[in-house]
Each structure stands twice: as C-alpha cells, then as structure tokens.
Amino acid sequence: MQTNEQMSHAGAAGAGGLTAGRPAEPASFRQPLAEYSLVLIFVVMFVAMSFGVEHFFSIDNMLGLALSVSQIGMVTCTMMFCLAARDFDLSVGSTVAFAGVLCAMVLNATGSAVIAVTVAVGAGCAIGFVNGAVIAYLRINPLITTLATMEIVRGLAFIVSHGQAVGISSERFIAFGNLTLFGVSMPIWVALACFIVFGVMLNNTVYGRNTLAIGGNPEASRLAGIRVERVRVTIFLVQGAVTALAGVILASRITSGQPNAGEGFELNVISACVLGGVSLLGGRASISGVVVGVLIMGTVENAMNLLNIDAFYQYLVRGAILLAAVLLDQLKNRGERS
Amino acid sequence: MSSLLSFENVSKVFPGVRALSGVSFEVRAGEVHGLMGENGAGKSTLLKVLGGEYQPDSGRVMIDGRDVRFACAAASIEAGVAVIHQELQYVPDLSVAENLLLGRLPASHGWFSKPRVVALARARLEAMGVDLDPTMNLRKLSIAQRQMVEICKALMRNARIIALDEPTSSLSHTETEVLFRLVRQLKRERCALIYISHRMDEIYELCDACTVFRDGKRIASHADLKDLPRATLVREMVGREIADIYRFRPRKLGDVRLSVAQLVAKPLTQPANFQVRGGEIVGFFGLVGAGRSELMHLVYGSRRKQGGSIRLDGATVRVDSPRAAIRHGIVLCPEDRKEEGIVATASVADNINISCRRHSLRAGVFLNRRKEAHIADGFIRQLQIKTPRRSQKIRLLSGGNQQKAILARWLAEPELRVVILDEPTRGIDIGARHEIYNVIYQLAERGCAIVVISSELPEVLGVSDRVIVMREGCIAGELSREAASEQAVLSLALPDRANPAAHGVIPAA
Numbered sequence: 105m106q107t108n109e110q111m112s113h114a115g116a117a118g119a120g121g122l123t124a125g126r127p128a129e130p131a132s133f134r135q136p137l138a139e140y141s142l143v144l145i146f147v148v149m150f151v152a153m154s155f156g157v158e159h160f161f162s163i164d165n166m167l168g169l170a171l172s173v174s175q176i177g178m179v180t181c182t183m184m185f186c187l188a189a190r191d192f193d194l195s196v197g198s199t200v201a202f203a204g205v206l207c208a209m210v211l212n213a214t215g216s217a218v219i220a221v222t223v224a225v226g227a228g229c230a231i232g233f234v235n236g237a238v239i240a241y242l243r244i245n246p247l248i249t250t251l252a253t254m255e256i257v258r259g260l261a262f263i264v265s266h267g268q269a270v271g272i273s274s275e276r277f278i279a280f281g282n283l284t285l286f287g288v289s290m291p292i293w294v295a296l297a298c299f300i301v302f303g304v305m306l307n308n309t310v311y312g313r314n315t316l317a318i319g320g321n322p323e324a325s326r327l328a329g330i331r332v333e334r335v336r337v338t339i340f341l342v343q344g345a346v347t348a349l350a351g352v353i354l355a356s357r358i359t360s361g362q363p364n365a366g367e368g369f370e371l372n373v374i375s376a377c378v379l380g381g382v383s384l385l386g387g388r389a390s391i392s393g394v395v396v397g398v399l400i401m402g403t404v405e406n407a408m409n410l411l412n413i414d415a416f417y418q419y420l421v422r423g424a425i426l427l428a429a430v431l432l433d434q435l436k437n438r439g440e441r442s
Numbered sequence: 443m444s445s446l447l448s449f450e451n452v453s454k455v456f457p458g459v460r461a462l463s464g465v466s467f468e469v470r471a472g473e474v475h476g477l478m479g480e481n482g483a484g485k486s487t488l489l490k491v492l493g494g495e496y497q498p499d500s501g502r503v504m505i506d507g508r509d510v511r512f513a514c515a516a517a518s519i520e521a522g523v524a525v526i527h528q529e530l531q532y533v534p535d536l537s538v539a540e541n542l543l544l545g546r547l548p549a550s551h552g553w554f555s556k557p558r559v560v561a562l563a564r565a566r567l568e569a570m571g572v573d574l575d576p577t578m579n580l581r582k583l584s585i586a587q588r589q590m591v592e593i594c595k596a597l598m599r600n601a602r603i604i605a606l607d608e609p610t611s612s613l614s615h616t617e618t619e620v621l622f623r624l625v626r627q628l629k630r631e632r633c634a635l636i637y638i639s640h641r642m643d644e645i646y647e648l649c650d651a652c653t654v655f656r657d658g659k660r661i662a663s664h665a666d667l668k669d670l671p672r673a674t675l676v677r678e679m680v681g682r683e684i685a686d687i688y689r690f691r692p693r694k695l696g697d698v699r700l701s702v703a704q705l706v707a708k709p710l711t712q713p714a715n716f717q718v719r720g721g722e723i724v725g726f727f728g729l730v731g732a733g734r735s736e737l738m739h740l741v742y743g744s745r746r747k748q749g750g751s752i753r754l755d756g757a758t759v760r761v762d763s764p765r766a767a768i769r770h771g772i773v774l775c776p777e778d779r780k781e782e783g784i785v786a787t788a789s790v791a792d793n794i795n796i797s798c799r800r801h802s803l804r805a806g807v808f809l810n811r812r813k814e815a816h817i818a819d820g821f822i823r824q825l826q827i828k829t830p831r832r833s834q835k836i837r838l839l840s841g842g843n844q845q846k847a848i849l850a851r852w853l854a855e856p857e858l859r860v861v862i863l864d865e866p867t868r869g870i871d872i873g874a875r876h877e878i879y880n881v882i883y884q885l886a887e888r889g890c891a892i893v894v895i896s897s898e899l900p901e902v903l904g905v906s907d908r909v910i911v912m913r914e915g916c917i918a919g920e921l922s923r924e925a926a927s928e929q930a931v932l933s934l935a936l937p938d939r940a941n942p943a944a945h946g947v948i949p950a951a
Contacts, residue, residue, distance in 0.1 A: 296730050309807050310809065313792060313796070316785075316788060320786055321781070324783055326764060327742075329764055386789050
C-alpha cells in the first residue's frame with residue numbers, strides 16, 4: 105500500500121516536473137523510475153519496432169507517422185486541460201468533421217481562405233462555449249452533455265453538406281496544407297506549436313494551475329477565490345477552437361470536407377491523454393506525458409500498417425491499448441482516493 | 443433486573459487517538475438509556491462497535507449475558523441490533539415497502555411481486571401503528587418519515603437493541619413527538635434503547651438512565667434521572683480543567699472592522715447581526731447544525747444571501763463570491779479541510795500560492811516560480827509545516843500541517859482584514875494547536891478582525907475576546923470573555939423547550 109502510494113505520488117509529481125523547470129530537489133530512487141516509466145515504455149517499443157519492422161526507422165516514415173498524429177496531437181493538448189479539470193468532451197470528433205465541411209463550403213462560396221478558416225474556428229468556439237456553459241453553469245454531467253452535442257454537431261455536418269463530401273477547388277488552400285518548412289509539413293508544426301503553447305499554459309500560467317486545482321478539488325478551488333465556472337467554460341471554448349482548426353487542417357490535407365470524418369477521433373484523443381498519465385479523476389496532467397501518449401498511439405498504428413495487419417484486427421489492438429491505459433491510470437491512482 | 447446489553451471494559455484506539463478507553467455500562471430491557479457527551483467524546487465510536495463497524499481492541503460486548511463479537515454490520519443485525527445513524531441509509535427512489543424489505547425482498551424463483559411486497563409491508567406497518575403509505579417513494583417523504591422507515595426496518599428484522607444517534611437533530615417539534623411515541627412503544631415492548639442527544643430536555647423527557655462520556659471514557663452513569671440536577675450533567679459533560687494551552691494574550695481593540703447587518707438567507711431562522719472589531723477574536727459557539735458555518739459562508743460570499751449588508755471599516759461592500767471576499771481582505775479557512783480546503787492532488791507550494799499568486803505574476807499571466815517558491819518556503823519555515831519539500835503533495839501531510847498550509851495561503855494575502863476560521867483545530871494534535879493559536883493571536887495583533895467557529899467549548903472560551911452563541915439558525919446571545927462561563931454558553935446553545943422563544947423557530951429539514 106505504502107509503496108503504491110509513493111509510486112503513484114512520484115508518478116504524478118514527476119510528470120509535472122518534466123516541463124515545470126522546478127529546481128532540483130532530493131528525491132527517492134523510485135521517483136525517477138515512475139516518472140519516466142512512460143517514456144521508457146515508448147523507447148523500448150520504438151527500438152523494438154526499429155529493429156523488428158521493416159521500413160519503420162526512416163525519415164519518410166517518421167514524418168508520415170508525425171503527420172498521421174498531428175490532428176490528434178493538437179486536440180490532445182486541449183483535451184488534457186479538459187480532463188485535468190475533471191471534465192470530459194466527446195464532441196471533438198464531430199467538431200472536426202463539421203469544421204472541415206463548413207470550411208470547404210465557405211471557401212467554395214467566397215474564395216477566401218481567411219474567411220473560411222475564421223468561420224470554421226468561430227463555429228468551433230461556439231460549440232465549445234455551448235458545451236462549457238451547459239456543463240459549468242447548468243451543471244449537466246459533461247459526459248451526457250458532450251454525448252448530445254456530439255450527435256447534434258455530427259448531424260449539422262451532414263445537414264449542411266447534404267451528406268456529401270464537399271470538394272475543395274482552391275489550389276492555394278490545398279497548398280497551405282502541404283506547406284513544408286525544413287522538410288516538415290505544416291500540420292506537424294502546428295501540432296508542435298500546440299504542445300509548446302499548452303505545455304507552457306499548463307505549467308506556467310494561472311489558467312493552467314487553476315485548471316489543475318479545479319480538477320483536484322472544485323469546492324476548495326471556489327473557496328480559494330477561483331472562478332471555477334469561468335475557467336471550465338474557457339477550457340471548452342479553447343478546445344472547440346483548436347478542434348475546429350484541426351478539422352480545417354484535415355480538410356486541407358484530404359482536399360475536401362467530409363461529414364463523416366473524425367469518427368472515433370474523440371476516443372483516440374482521450375486514449376492518448378490517459379496513456380499519457382492524465383487522470384480521469386482530474387487534477388493531474390502533464391504535457392510531456394501527453395506527447396508520449398500521442399507518440400505511442402501513432403507508433404502502434406504506424407507499425408501495424410507497415411506490418412499489413414488487417415484493419416479489423418487494428419480495432420482489437422486499439423481497444424486493448426485503451427484498456428491498458430485505463431488500468432495504468434487505476435494503478436497510479438490506487439491509494440490516492442478511496 | 444438483568445441487563446440485555448452490556449459493555450465491559452471496551453477500548454478502541456485509532457492512530458493517535460484513544461477513542462474509547464475501558465468503557466463499561468449496561469442497558470436493560472425496557473429501558474431508554476441516554477448517552478451524553480461533547481462531540482468526539484466517544485459516543486459514536488461506541489455505536490459503531492455495537493453495529494459491527496468497528497471491532498473493539500479489548501473488552502467485551504454482551505447480549506443476554508453472552509459474549510458477542512460482530513465481525514461486520516450484518517452479524518450485528520443478525521444478533522438483533524439496529525443502529526440508526528444520523529445519516530440515514532435508504533434508497534430514495536424505492537418505495538417505503540421496498541426499503542423496508544431491502545435485502546430480504548420476498549420472491550419466488552427470483553420473480554419479485556410488487557403487490558406482495560406492499561401487502562407485507564402494509565401489514566407490518568399497521569401492526570406497529572405507523573401511518574405510512576408503503577407505495578410512496580422515500581424521496582417524497584419528510585426527514586422524520588424517512589427516519590420512521592428506518593426504525594420500522596429495524597423492527598422488521600426483530601431488533602431488540604436499538605440505538606439512535608441524534609435522531610432529532612433535523613426534526614421539527616411535531617416530528618419529534620411522533621418519534622418519541624414510537625420510542626415509548628418500543629420501550630413497552632421490552633426493547634433496549636440507546637439514545638444519543640445533545641438536547642437536555644429530550645434526555646430528561648425520554649430516558650430512564652443516562653451515561654456521560656468524555657474523552658473516550660465513561661465519566662458517570664445515572665440510574666435515575668428524576669432528581670438529577672442539570673448542572674451536574676453539564677459539569678460531567680464538559681467539566682474538564684482547562685489547562686492553559688491557549689495562552690490568551692489580551693490586546694488593544696480597534697474600531698469596528700466587520701459589521702454584518704440584517705443578513706437573511708436560507709438556513710438562518712432570523713436575520714443575523716454582529717460586529718467584530720479590529721484586533722478582536724470572536725468565538726462562535728453552537729451545536730452542530732446551529733448555522734454557524736452557514737452564516738460565515740454567507741459573509742464569505744460562498745452562499746447566496748437573500749438580503750442584508752456587510753460593512754468593512756464602515757464602508758458597505760458587495761461580497762457575492764469568495765473571489766470578491768478575498769479581494770476585500772475577507773478570508774475563510776473552511777471546516778472540512780479535505781473537501782473544501784486542500785487541493786489534494788497539488789503540492790504544498792501550489793496550495794499555499796493558489797490565491798496570492800495573482801500578485802506575483804509576470805506580464806499578468808505567467809507564474810513567477812521563484813517568488814512562489816520563496817513564499818512557500820517562508821511559510822513552511824515560519825509555521826513549521828512539516829514537509830520534506832515544498833513540492834510534496836499536500837495529501838501526504840498530517841492534518842495539522844495541512845491546516846497550517848491553508849493558514850499560510852491566507853497569511854500570504856497582502857491585505858487581510860477579516861479572518862474566519864471554521865473549526866481550525868479539529869482533529870489536530872496539541873503541538874500543532876499551539877502554533878495555530880499563535881497565528882490567530884498574531885493576526886489579531888496585526889489588527890485583523892477574527893472569527894473562530896468551534897464546537898469545542900474550552901477552545902472557544904480559551905481564545906475569544908467575546909463569544910457569540912448560535913442556536914437553531916439564529917444568534918442566541920453574546921457574552922464577553924468575563925461573562926462567558928461554560929454554563930452560560932451552554933445554556934444559550936442548548937435548545938430549551940421551556941423557552942418558547944427558542945422553539946418558534948425550528949429550522950426546516
């Protein structure tokens with residue numbers, strides 16, 4: 105019991121410490137081990153795949169891997185805030201689809217990429233705001249609320265597109281999705297920027313610390329003078345905006361807005377968070393963990409594709425990984441909350 | 443007459459606390475036995491031993507002269523014991539009948555027949571003379587009726603030993619009468635009853651005998667309450683010598699700092715008015731449920747006010763959220779440290795800086811880690827918070843050290859004007875108490891207006907310049923330090939049925 109508690113404590117403290125830049129302090133031997141257990145799992149996996157899977161360890165494949173997780177990576181950042189505040193968001197997959205469709209339609213109608221992206225991101229903000237306001241002010245369970253908005257927004261995506269994929273004709277917009285800098289394509293840069301911005305926000309701003317405090321103990325946070333409702337709404341609003349941006353980037357990559365895009369996206373994002381040590385009970389999150397979580401997800405998927413594993417079996421593996429992640433979370437939390 | 447239930451030398455130790463030490467007493471069949479004592483005197487622990495929730499470390503529990511040892515709650519129920527706690531155990535969305543028969547629902551081959559359950563329950567309710575509709579959902583019943591269901595449930599299991607823990611604390615006057623009728627009926631049926639209450643009148647009205655507890659020990663048993671003066675009971679309950687752990691320091695009082703006028707809101711039964719001067723420590727005493735914490739949460743803005751005004755240093759201020767309160771220099775250390783005070787998942791440093799960090803930001807958004815570390819380390823040293831490092835999770839600290847960290851959270855505020863402490867030393871050992879009292883005196887010397895809520899009478903008397911007593915949702919009276927004797931404070935705090943003024947205003951459940 106004692107060991108478990110110390111382990112879990114060390115894991116929690118360690119994960120935050122990676123990017124927090126706190127001064128070095130004496131720690132037990134067990135602490136760094138638990139701190140890097142995730143990184144360790146990833147490194148072992150990566151090395152094993154580099155040797156075991158043909159074509160895995162190459163620049164092209166690495167860039168492909170990064171590109172394939174770039175949208176998940178962006179949204180994982182904001183989902184981390186959401187889970188850290190003891191909230192939940194199932195609507196992100198639908199938002200990705202809706203934003204993509206909306207962006208493509210506005211683009212075709214106006215010919216202006218700026219207007220199209222603005223409208224799509226604005227719609228994302230609106231969805232996030234509705235989620236947040238219903239959850240924080242009307243006190244409806246986040247799971248139910250976002251389950252409902254997930255259905256509603258998916259419906260909207262089908263309605264505005266009449267159930268058809270909306271092709272994008274603007275060459276410039278498609279080129280925008282394929283821009284590269286130092287050989288790395290734009291979506292990867294955006295995801296990287298998200299990791300940095302949200303990492304700094306979590307560790308070095310009042311907003312980030314208040315998010316963790318709210319997730320750790322909402323009542324104590326309120327009594328300590330934190331505007332709990334406002335922070336929660338902000339989290340959802342930002343999540344809506346970033347998710348919509350991810351949807352726009354996806355649309356640009358696949359040169360069309362697909363109303364059925366991003367199905368199961370929300371679960372991949374949440375899996376990556378949980379895999380990265382974000383507690384579903386709130387109050388615990390780290391950006392380094394989330395990065396590793398996303399990379400583990402991407403690596404497994406990439407390796408399975410390279411190994412030509414049947415898509416049907418890939419479902420099994422993804423499910424198993426999610427289960428393993430939740431079990432890991434449970435083990436970490438054991439002894440923390442009875 | 444032999445006893446139906448007896449305790450012999452029962453002891454129970456928790457880490458750091460002797461909850462029961464060598465307690466012996468007995469209850470006869472057909473007797474209502476009152477248990478009295480302050481909060482934490484050991485009454486509830488005793489009931490939990492009886493209910494099989496705790497196992498005694500030593501000593502014996504005997505029923506009908508035979509040793510019993512309950513490994514779990516089910517074993518206790520099996521032996522004919524029913525313990526009815528203050529927090530009732532029921533399923534709100536099931537009917538009275540289903541609640542009564544829960545766990546033993548009559549069924550044939552797994553099929554459950556609702557009419558049969560209702561019929562069975564109705565027959566038993568009628569036999570007990572209780573007027574309740576068995577098809578009604580418990581959610582729709584009053585608290586008293588739910589309690590009735592609980593007692594009936596015990597009787598349907600043929601309980602012969604029934605213990606009631608403060609059953610009337612949330613009942614109105616008429617509901618109490620209904621309960622008393624049932625208790626008297628049980629008495630006639632030769633059950634042995636244990637009755638815990640803080641209300642003197644109830645003990646005198648209902649009980650045949652009574653036992654007083656203090657600090658986990660049995661202080662006295664009285665076989666006959668008829669000629670027993672109340673003063674004796676009160677003395678036995680609270681009459682410990684106040685060793686001077688408080689080291690009260692008189693100070694010069696300033697002008698009125700906090701002035702609360704005509705405050706009206708839900709749990710209060712009368713508009714509340716009180717004032718606290720700069721440098722003054724005002725103790726708020728009252729029984730559990732008297733509305734002290736609720737009143738302070740109203741002042742702090744964490745509960746919604748329906749009317750009234752709060753003035754600070756003569757100027758009216760709007761306090762409609764804790765955030766607003768803090769910005770006016772009003773802070774509150776909540777009663778429930780774990781649920782309302784600490785953020786368990788965060789570090790000691792984060793818990794200390796959670797509010798004051800707004801003063802040390804860089805560019806208005808970014809944390810100043812160095813400054814925060816400096817503040818945390820400063821308070822860890824000053825208040826002797828025992829933690830290996832500031833980044834330690836606060837949940838791994840002892841209660842006293844957590845409390846000190848929460849005090850540090852408020853001491854770090856640059857402009858403190860009013861400090862409200864709700865049960866600041868609950869569950870805290872003597873050493874840490876000293877330090878907490880010292881902080882209180884220092885704050886007062888700095889000119890803060892201080893409110894200390896405590897259920898521990900010696901503490902209230904020990905630290906306060908003035909004592910305000912609350913009873914049943916209103917301020918019952920006010921005593922200066924000189925006038926505040928234990929008897930004087932208690933007589934204001936205990937609801938007295940002879941006093942009609944106190945009884946027109948029973949709080950709603």
